Amino acid sequence: MTAFAQPAEGQAAAGAAPLDGLRVVDLTQVVVGPYATQMLADFGAEVIKIEHPSGDLARWIGGRSPTPGMSAKFLHLNRNKKSLALDLKKPGALDVLKKLIAGADVVLHNMRPAAAARLGLSAEDLFRIRPDLIYCSVVGFGQQGRYRDKPAYDSIIQGVSGLASINTGSDGVPRYVPMVIADRTVGIMVANAVLLAVVQRLRHGGGQTIEVPMFESMTAFVLAEHMFLKTFDPPLGRAGDSRLLDPESRPVRTLDGHMCVTANTDAQVFAMFDAIGRPDLRTDPRFADKRNRFENIGEMFRIRNEAFEKKTTAEWMEILEKADVPAMPMHTLDSVLEDPHLADTGLFQRIEHPTEGTFYNLRNPMKLSSYEAALKWPAPHIGEHSVELLRGIGIADDEIDALLASGATVDGRKQAQR
The missing domain is CATH 3.40.50.10540 (Crotonobetainyl-coa:carnitine coa-transferase; domain 1)
Known part of the structure; x- marks a missing residue:
């Protein structure tokens, strides 16, 4: 028999491995x-x-x-x-x-x-x-x-x-x-x-x-994400989340590289419209509410992607951080090894x-x-x-x-x- 058994009541002892004895x-x-x-x-x-x-x-x-x-x-x-x-x-x-x-x-x-x-x-x-x-x-x-x-x-x-x-x-x-x-x-x-x-x-x-x-x-x-409209019987449409499958749903090209930007809430989307110099899109019926944005997501992505090509990644990061829009530079397999946050948290142990x-x-x-x-x-x-x-x-x-x-x-x- 092994030593793995029901522990005593109370908090776990500091430093005790949870699966010790298994x-x-x-x-x-x-x-x-x-x-x-x-x-x-x-x-x-x-x-x-x-x-x-x-x-x-x-x-x-x-x-x-x-x-x-x-x-x-x-x-x-x-x-x-x-x-x-x-x-x-x-x-x-x-x-x-x-x-x-x-x-x-x-x-x-x-x-x-x-x-x-x-x-x-x-x-x-x-x-x-x-x-x-x-x-x-x-x-x-x-x-x-x-x-x-x-x-x-x-x-x-x-x-x-x-x-x-x-x-x-x-x-x-x-x-x-x-x-x-x-x-x-x-x-x-x-x-x-x-x-x-x-x-x-x-x-x-x-x-x-x-x-x-x-x-x-x-x-x-896979299907928890993409069964989508075929979840219902009878189906309400095709399988596949069109927001994720749209060709424009990708890392956005900047003047000197790529970055990843995601805006989902009204506040994030409207702040992104302001950041790219298109406050008029706030009242555009295609994008003014969540349901219509979903139906026109490819067009919103296209407008976003074209705008981001006009500035560097660093410039966009400064703008988007101030606007509280979720964004990060896109890493390569090599550059992620040099990420300062990962150095802070000690992910890579020499x-x-x-x-x-x-x-x-x-x-x-x-x-x-x-x-x-x-x-x-x-x-x-x-x-x-x-x-x-x-x-x-x-x-x-x-x-x-x-x-x-x-x-x-x-x-x-x-x-x-x-």
């Missing part, structure tokens, strides 16, 4: 699962990352690194975790994993359910080992539907959820959002689902199975890694009054904690030697100390 066995890889479990690890959960001795795919597809298998993407998805390398097809490895799970609170995987069942890792298999286990399966498609056995990656989900179809340029060509937005969005949902199950178990006891389907989750996420040299950790921005997430240790090398964890569940040294000799596990401590 043991999570993480069988996920790439982005969606690792992003979820990193959130849990940041707030005190002991996350044991199970990966094949060849390593999580994200180690190798995230760009170059000073030592192999430690890509930037991997570093930003796997801090504060321990790595246990296991080849589950080798003798003894599955027994080790099940022994580890017997003392865990949560198990996550993003295998297709049939593959998990073939390995003996179905929910039914693991509840026999730990009846009050929280078992979370991240799947591409809900298991009640006809797509249940299809594989899924972020780009697949972006396309099938409708997201790529609304992300078009002036040429009308659909495009993927150029980041793994579906994986990361669903990853947040996975972390939330696990925490709900943890609260359920603390209050009422018992185990829990969780299924988080990427297709359904991301489709609901870290000395034992093998990767200096790197920048992205601090978890969330703060609790009793606890602030911190980097306890950087993302691990493959199998960096294998021996430690195997000894911790009672595996004798001669058995560990046999697992190492067969390739069922690897000892990554040497790589971690280079």
